[in-house]
Amino acid sequence: MTETGMLERLPGTSVDLQELAAQLSEGALSTDPGVIEAHSKDEALFCPAEGATALVRARSVADVQETLRFAHAHRIPVVPQGARTGISGGANAVPGSILLNVSSMDRILEVNQAERTVRVEPGVINQDLKNHVAQFGLSYPPDPGSVAISSIGGNIATNAGGLCCVKYGVTKDYVRSMTVVLADGTLAHLGTDTAKGVAGLDLRGLFIGSEGTLGVLVEATLRLIPALGEPLTAIAIFADERSGLATVADYMAAGATPRMLEFVDGKTLAMLNAFGGFGLDENAGSMLLMQADPVPGQAEAIMSVFTEAAERNGAIDVAYSDDPADSEALVAARRMAQPAYEKYAQEHGGGQLLDDVCLPRTAMAEFYDRVAQLRDESGLMITVIAHAGDGNTHPSVFFDTADPQETAKAERAFAKIMEIGLELGGTITGEHGVGYLKRDWLAKELDEGTKQLHRAIKSAVDPQGILNPEKMLAAV
């Protein structure tokens, strides 16, 4: 893409953009095509990302307000973005848009120990926040797989989850209040900084997970909890996938409160061994990985509930440890699933579509059977890992990006997985968000009344439709 090409597409834009640049922090606005292109995509596959006219690297709330005032006055689409680690295309450019990047607004402003809150700017990386509050004996639980690279603003925009959610909840459970800039540049403080508050509509709740379609987050006050103790960790090995998944429903029905309960299927176990030599049982059909909060003197009792559920469902082997180093070793393999998938993909044509279907826990076994059937019928490699305690599955479909037929087949399989999810009472996305990738599927999931509400609220809050158009709400 050349600068000339860009000007041809949107004649006259350059003059306007100079006006905007004059209102922003020095150097915040760039129209360099290479810079724009480098900021035009997140990690999603198959999502358009062309045609942005400028990048604003906001350094202050005022930069965000000026950009939106300008865009609102000229009806220019704005794509809010942060670390661009999402995999649904939510941060991708749309034609004629200004990319409004808040990554540089990354200060941790204040930790309040008595209130157990932290006030942050949106660009703070999740792991940096965790590390910072740990010094105060506090914990920020939400831990998406992208914890080391994704920022709090994006976590809030997608209501990110992770491995902890089965006990400690998701991002929305940790946002007390947030300051947002609305489509016309107006600032609004949503929610209350206090532990409780019911004054007015819960606009905080509405904006969390709204994927940049209602406003741009510039500050958040997050709830923290006391630091968690070193967990008890257990693994259970099963001959097949169904037994592992049945154990999850059985174990949770028994009243268990694990803080992590992960499922890894047999195909993934093989890829993990190939990637990291973890020495996992190659004949195993699946593995469950469970962590529980430590209770002095209760390790045996806590573990026996898990062991009994696993054995009732035919576990081949169950092992556990309360030693932190052992625990970390047991979890290490699970954490390497995505790198192992990437290695496999590299060796098999490069393509991986990672899905995110959340189901009733009791439906996971049937879901797996139907995904396995899809694998057999399509001839494609399809793996399944899951935040199983929450019913949140992550099937991956692998394909050769150089083979158009196989690519199309993979896209169909990816869609079929969402269809199966909806048929079994699930949702098309548990934590990754809709973005561009699943916008048509959102329209299939929601009923007519709910779609009517979505349209009414979007037009009310962003009447010109400039905020992240063509994404989440485009098809409802």
Place this chain on the structure above:
Amino acid sequence: MTETGMLERLPGTSVDLQELAAQLSEGALSTDPGVIEAHSKDEALFCPAEGATALVRARSVADVQETLRFAHAHRIPVVPQGARTGISGGANAVPGSILLNVSSMDRILEVNQAERTVRVEPGVINQDLKNHVAQFGLSYPPDPGSVAISSIGGNIATNAGGLCCVKYGVTKDYVRSMTVVLADGTLAHLGTDTAKGVAGLDLRGLFIGSEGTLGVLVEATLRLIPALGEPLTAIAIFADERSGLATVADYMAAGATPRMLEFVDGKTLAMLNAFGGFGLDENAGSMLLMQADPVPGQAEAIMSVFTEAAERNGAIDVAYSDDPADSEALVAARRMAQPAYEKYAQEHGGGQLLDDVCLPRTAMAEFYDRVAQLRDESGLMITVIAHAGDGNTHPSVFFDTADPQETAKAERAFAKIMEIGLELGGTITGEHGVGYLKRDWLAKELDEGTKQLHRAIKSAVDPQGILNPEKMLAAV
């Protein structure tokens, strides 16, 4: 009020109402003035409640839909209501309105043990729900003071809290999905039934706490947790109020996770003794009541953290028990605070205005000092109890309802308490809601951008403004 009087005020209405009656369950509609009057008020003081034209006792989703279709077609205000136990006037009649009461829709539809959810109609009484799920070893934590008489629909409409919130959160933390009827009679399913879900805007979150201004709840799927163990209970007695409140901030900053942490001031202790002969220390300035989840073998360790915080702040006495009967006896006095207030009010002219200001924990001591100053300056009796772990205070202002001057003074003191709350970084309502009582104060709490959002969303979702007008959103 006579039927003739009603017809004069709204000529021609009776014909229309017959049309509606024909669409509803047999006998669901009443225009009997006595019946209407009996359903026109909740427990709030000083809130208008006149002029309803009809009462619909809905027995089905269809009744709710037909009522709203009819009201929408004729632009008739609708006041959704349930048990009418609120104290902000949210369920009160407005002129020309239809009262849409869903108390009779009170079935518990399904408990799902593996999912840990329960599906209910809105009229289910909170305590009945608790009792029902207890049979399955499950717990529904939200426990407003009105637990024995308030219904889940109203709890959701106000995002009710209670004594458990400091550890277990409020109503919104337990609503997975809800079915609502919109202003035009359209049905919409908000949220997902699964543990996680980010497909679209969080309209579930938006509707929780919306006090009947956006739609009418007809079904909810609630999250449950495993039944809680018998708590450890402790009390600490202080010479004054400030020391008790300082202990709360200190104890929470030490990383404690009590499941209840209540504050009772000296005035209330005296009223409790007068009411129930609890034998509480009459010279005490305040009492803290703490409950913690039991951990085998850890009772001493858990209690020592509390004892040390209390003693650092000058506690006169600290006692604790892990015996369920003892624990209940310690809590019994706290549970009697409202009846004790009612007895005191009866003996002193009948009036009690119960406030609901939530503050940063660290601001509670200063808040108390300023309320005490207000008491001294006004000459009115003002007491304070608090869900102190959350900073959620409940000052009560007592007055003689037969004395117009004192009544006016009490209303001013009630308002002044909210003003102090806002000045100290708090909110005008932690859990009781805005209703009619605090609608003008909501406009003072919210910033301009947030008010703009409230107006835009209300008009988008209820374009004719028929849903619970003149209440929460009337002044923003």
